[in-house]
Amino acid sequence: MLDRFLFRRIDNSALILFRIFFGILVALECYGAILTGWVKKTLVEPVFTFNFIGFDWLQPLPGNGMYFYFFVMGTLGILIALGYKYRFSSISFFVLWTGVYLMQKTSYNNHYYLLVLISLIMCFLPANKSSSLDVKKNASIASNSMYAYVKWIIVLQLFIVYTYASIAKIYGDWLDFGMIELLMKSKANYFLIGNFLQQHWVHVIMGSFGILFDFLVIPALLYKPTRKIAFILSIFFHLFNSIVFQIGIFPYLSLAFTVFFFEPQTIRNLFFKTKSVFNETFMSAPKSKNILIGFLSVYFIIQLVLPIRHYFIKDNVLWTEEGHRLSWRMMLRSRRGSVLFKLKNNSTGEEKYIKQTAYLTNKQRGRVASYPDFMWQFAQYIKKQYKEKGEDVSVYAINSKISINGRRMQPFIDPNVDLAKENWSHFKHHNWILTSKLKEE
Numbered sequence: 518m519l520d521r522f523l524f525r526r527i528d529n530s531a532l533i534l535f536r537i538f539f540g541i542l543v544a545l546e547c548y549g550a551i552l553t554g555w556v557k558k559t560l561v562e563p564v565f566t567f568n569f570i571g572f573d574w575l576q577p578l579p580g581n582g583m584y585f586y587f588f589v590m591g592t593l594g595i596l597i598a599l600g601y602k603y604r605f606s607s608i609s610f611f612v613l614w615t616g617v618y619l620m621q622k623t624s625y626n627n628h629y630y631l632l633v634l635i636s637l638i639m640c641f642l643p644a645n646k647s648s649s650l651d652v653k654k655n656a657s658i659a660s661n662s663m664y665a666y667v668k669w670i671i672v673l674q675l676f677i678v679y680t681y682a683s684i685a686k687i688y689g690d691w692l693d694f695g696m697i698e699l700l701m702k703s704k705a706n707y708f709l710i711g712n713f714l715q716q717h718w719v720h721v722i723m724g725s726f727g728i729l730f731d732f733l734v735i736p737a738l739l740y741k742p743t744r745k746i747a748f749i750l751s752i753f754f755h756l757f758n759s760i761v762f763q764i765g766i767f768p769y770l771s772l773a774f775t776v777f778f779f780e781p782q783t784i785r786n787l788f789f790k791t792k793s794v795f796n797e798t799f800m801s802a803p804k805s806k807n808i809l810i811g812f813l814s815v816y817f818i819i820q821l822v823l824p825i826r827h828y829f830i831k832d833n834v835l836w837t838e839e840g841h842r843l844s845w846r847m848m849l850r851s852r853r854g855s856v857l858f859k860l861k862n863n864s865t866g867e868e869k870y871i872k873q874t875a876y877l878t879n880k881q882r883g884r885v886a887s888y889p890d891f892m893w894q895f896a897q898y899i900k901k902q903y904k905e906k907g908e909d910v911s912v913y914a915i916n917s918k919i920s921i922n923g924r925r926m927q928p929f930i931d932p933n934v935d936l937a938k939e940n941w942s943h944f945k946h947h948n949w950i951l952t953s954k955l956k957e958e
Contacts, residue, residue: 520799520802520806521799522665522669523664523665523666523669523802523806523810524664524666524801524802524803524806525664525665525798525799526662526663526665526795526797526798526800527662527663527665527668527781527795527797528661528662528663528781528785528794528795528797529643529646529647529660529661529662529663529667529795530647530781530784530785530788530789530792531668531776531777531779531784532642532643532644532663532667532777533644533646533647533648533649533789534776534784534788534789535671535773535774535776535777536597536598536600536603536639536644536645536649537598537648538598538769538770538773538776539594539598539635539639539770540594540595540596540597540598540599541594541595541598542594542766542769542770542773543590543591543593543594543597543610543614543632543636543766544591544592544593544594544595544598545591545594545766546591546594546632546765546766547588547590547591547594548587548591549765549766550587551584551587551588551591555624556583556584556587558878558880559621559623559624560577560583560617560620560621561577561581561583561584562878563623563877563878563881564876564877565876565877565881565895565898566621566623567621567622567623567881567884567890567891567894567895568619568620568621568622569618569619569622570890570893570894570941571943572620575616575619575620576620577620577621586613586617587617589613590610590613590614590617593606593607593609593610593613594610597610597639599649599650600644600648600649600650600651600652601649601650601651602651603649603651604640604645607636607639607640607644608640610636611633611636611637611639611640614632614633614636615633615636615637618630618632618633622842623878623880623881623884624880625842626764626767627842627845627846627847628764628765628767628770630842630843631678631767631770632767632770634674634820635671635674635770638670638671638674642663642667642670643660643663645658646658646659646660646661646663647659647660647661647792648789648792661792661793661794661795662795664803666809668777671774671777672735672739672777672778673817674820675735675774676735677817677820677821677824677845678845679731679732679734680731680732680735681824681844681845681846682731682845682846683727683728683729683730683731683732684732685844685845685846685847685849686724686727686728686731686849687728688849690835690849690850690922691724691727691728691849694717694720694721694723694724695922695923696724696850696851696922697720697723697724698717698720699851699923700848700851701714701715701719701720702715707761710760710761714761726754730750730754733747734747734750734751734754738751738778739778744778744779748775751772751775752772755768755769755771755772756768762848782794823843823844824843824844824845824846825844826840826944827839827840827841827844828840829944830944830945830946831946832946832950832953833953833955834846835849835850835921835922835953835955836921836953836955837889837947837950838889838890839889839946839947839950840944850921851921851922851923852887852888852920852921853883853887853919853920853926854883854886854887854917854918854919854920854926854929855886855916855917855918855926856885856886856892856915856916856917856918856930857870857914857915857916857917858870858871858873858895858896858899858912858913858914858915859871859912859913859915860899860903860910860911860912860913861910861911861912861913862908862910863909863910863911864909870915871899871912873885876895876898876899877895886917886919887919889929889930889947889950890941892917892930892936893939893941893947895912896912896914896935896936896937896939897937899912899937900912900937910937911935911937911938912935912936912937913932913933913934913935913936914930914931914932914934914936916932917929917930917932921955924955927954928951929950929951930949930951931948931949931950931951934949936949
């Protein structure tokens with residue numbers, strides 16, 4: 518039964534079309550990052566980039582290196598779309614994109630993480646077997662079919678993303694639509710729609726629709742009678758997000774995923790009119806099926822466990838941020854903070870405050886004031902800088918306060934703890950983060 522479900526041969530039109538869309542979109546993302554100044558502001562100008570903890574060795578290339586880096590990634594996207602040296606192009610893109618993703622988190626976005634996962638998956642899929650330069654060069658690799666598990670890998674990954682995104686929204690600040698109001702305040706100056714976005718009834722619709730859409734869209738796309746309605750709603754939802762939140766290619770990448778839910782005949786008629794028809798069939802499962810099932814099982818168990826790890830970490834993730842990343846908790850909170858860093862020379866006892874503007878950009882200072890891992894990393898960085906001068910120092914976060922979703926500012930970090938001497942754990946609570954008082958309001 519499982520063999521027939523996963524290893525029957527089906528038409529591969531959806532995968533071929535997605536490869537083309539995927540390649541074009543990632544090329545636009547990478548070239549656009551150069552042209553819009555994102556690369557300059559995020560990776561070139563900063564003195565210190567906040568990499569994912571544990572990946573300190575991943576640092577931006579010097580000089581104009583990061584412009585070249587993104588240009589190469591964009592070019593790889595074009596090669597993926599053309600299906601030229603597909604395996605090399607897709608693996609190279611995955612490695613480079615994952616590198617730049619781990620290199621900085623000042624501009625962290627869940628969508629960047631999704632692109633890491635999808636580009637990893639694409640490395641293993643036979644997406645160059647039709648309508649590709651690889652086939653023109655070597656006709657023997659041509660095929661109009663693929664194993665059914667290829668489709669279901671994508672569908673299951675999307676189901677996990679959307680379902681966790683929906684569940685995460687079921688909390689007080691979203692359910693009373695206060696979070697929506699905060700999100701929309703910064704859009705008040707938008708042409709034509711700015712005032713419209715400030716209306717409470719709009720917030721009610723957006724908040725309710727956000728939960729229901731995320732929870733139901735994948736089942737609705739899978740079910741043929743509701744597929745067209747779900748597709749139309751997907752177009753509206755993702756174009757709205759594109760216009761209002763301006764989040765790059767990702768609304769369009771989300772729309773590109775919908776090709777996996779339509780009948781092959783529909784895709785062929787629209788995009789591959791000369792492509793021959795392939796009728797579903799089952800011959801036999803590949804000899805490596807057990808290895809494949811084992812690998813996919815481990816992968817998806819990780820995908821299921823990572824987003825819920827914050828439930829096993831002390832205190833509220835909304836306050837501590839511990840377990841927030843890699844968990845599909847999208848647009849759920851607004852953080853605003855303030856902090857002073859006191860430096861103490863352990864040899865002389867001399868104390869002074871650190872001038873953050875000498876080390877950090879405006880955006881980085883906002884992150885450092887609001888996020889505990891940024892504070893910890895900054896303390897480590899300062900300690901390292903002074904160690905190179907031959908000085909042993911301690912670093913304290915003084916008068917650290919944060920506001921969550923517009924609440925009053927509250928004390929956040931224990932001012933008596935030397936952050937430079939603390940260790941970081943990805944799966945445990947850090948006691949120097951003061952206890953949350955969110956429930957008291």
